[in-house]
Every structure is written in C-alpha cells, then in structure tokens.
Amino acid sequence: MSRVRVHNFSVSLDGFGTGEGQSAEAPFGHAGSRLHEWFFLTRTFRAMQGKEGGTAGVDEAMAGAWRAGIGAEIMGRNKFGPQRGPWQDHEWKGWWGPNPPFHTPVFVLTHHPRPSVEMEGGTVFHFVEADPAEALRQAREAAGGLDVRIGGGPSTVRAFLEADLIDELHVVVVPIVLGRGVRLWDGLDGLEDRFRIESVTTPSGVTHVTMSRT
Numbered sequence: 001m002s003r004v005r006v007h008n009f010s011v012s013l014d015g016f017g018t019g020e021g022q023s024a025e026a027p028f029g030h031a032g033s034r035l036h037e038w039f040f041l042t043r044t045f046r047a048m049q050g051k052e053g054g055t056a057g058v059d060e061a062m063a064g065a066w067r068a069g070i071g072a073e074i075m076g077r078n079k080f081g082p083q084r085g086p087w088q089d090h091e092w093k094g095w096w097g098p099n100p101p102f103h104t105p106v107f108v109l110t111h112h113p114r115p116s117v118e119m120e121g122g123t124v125f126h127f128v129e130a131d132p133a134e135a136l137r138q139a140r141e142a143a144g145g146l147d148v149r150i151g152g153g154p155s156t157v158r159a160f161l162e163a164d165l166i167d168e169l170h171v172v173v174v175p176i177v178l179g180r181g182v183r184l185w186d187g188l189d190g191l192e193d194r195f196r197i198e199s200v201t202t203p204s205g206v207t208h209v210t211m212s213r214t
Helices: 043-048 057-066 132-142 154-162
Strands: 005-013 016-018 070-076 105-109 125-128 147-152 168-174 197-199 207-213
Touching: 005 057, 005 154, 043 057, 043 070, 043 154, 057 168, 057 207, 070 132, 070 154, 070 207, 105 132, 105 207, 125 132
Parallel strands: 005 147, 005 168, 070 105, 070 147, 105 125
Antiparallel strands: 005 016, 168 207, 197 207
C-alpha cells in the first residue's frame, strides 16, 4: 500500500506551525517568513521559482525529497487560502499562481465543498468535506499507487497523526519562538512510541527531525 508522508513541515521551538492572524498578505500570520527561511535558500525552492542556484547540503537533501513518488496531496483549507466560512471568492485559486508546484490531484479539506479547479501543470484542487480516513481513501484512489503527501497546515497534520494515518513525518525545528498561533503537537502525548526518530542539525540553525513508522 502507498505511504502517507509529511515533508518540510516547519515548527518553532514552542511548537507552532503557523502564526496568528493569517491574511491574504500574511499567509503565516505574524510568523511571516521566519519558519521557512531555511527552505527559501535551497536549490529546490529556487527551482520552483524558475531560478538557478541555492544551497546544497543537508537542507537541500531534505527539501528535495518532498516530490519523489507522490501521487496526490491532502491539505487543510487554511493552507489553500485565508477565507473562512462559505466561499465568497471563487476566483481565489491558492497562493501559488497559475502553475502550483504540486502537479498532482490536491484534496482540500473544507466544510464548504465547491467545484474542482484545474490548474496548469497537472494540479487539480478538489474541495471535499471528509474525515482523515475518507480523505485518504479518495487521495489514494487518485494517486494511482503512489504515495500521498499531507501538506498541512498544523491542524491537518495533527488530525492525521491523531488518526494514526501517517507513515513518515519530516519536521523542521526552527530556532525561533512564536508565542501564539496554531501548535502541531497538542494532544499527541506518546507519539514518539509509534516511530523511529532521527535528527540532524544543519549550519542554517534548523534541526531536521524524521519520524518513520516502526
């Protein structure tokens, strides 16, 4: 069976995966870009922007593993956009422009389904009201035997961890303190018992923690 994976998920020292006050101008709220600056410097990110160069080393090796073998993604509505409640703006098609980086079916979890949106490069956003198990069933069907990536945000990753549906989890601990926002680890006491855990700290100052199902 295909695996369920999380990649490049950044959290602060106090466990927040995003800041408070998300808006169209501030996708991660008051955290700004601080959780992801390590990623923005990598060759993987620069290639997504159509640019050359970028850092190599461990940060690049970890960043670049996010795409291989992925056939579908599941994300929460707050990763797709800042709107809440019934959709007011169907023209909003995500933060990523006309050619999002996913290039697979993407299942957006929402209490307000809407018609699917087809983008350039093979990305198709499907808006589904489903619990983690049902969303994973749909994503696996669309993935054609390849793996499914859980893209975030923290509430979505936490829900899949609570349901014990994640096989591989890559968390990047960034040496900042946010103080408020949405935490990843709440209610997940004893999570480490399910996984084999390894970590490495890189010159950028972040610590890559990889958790693989035992």
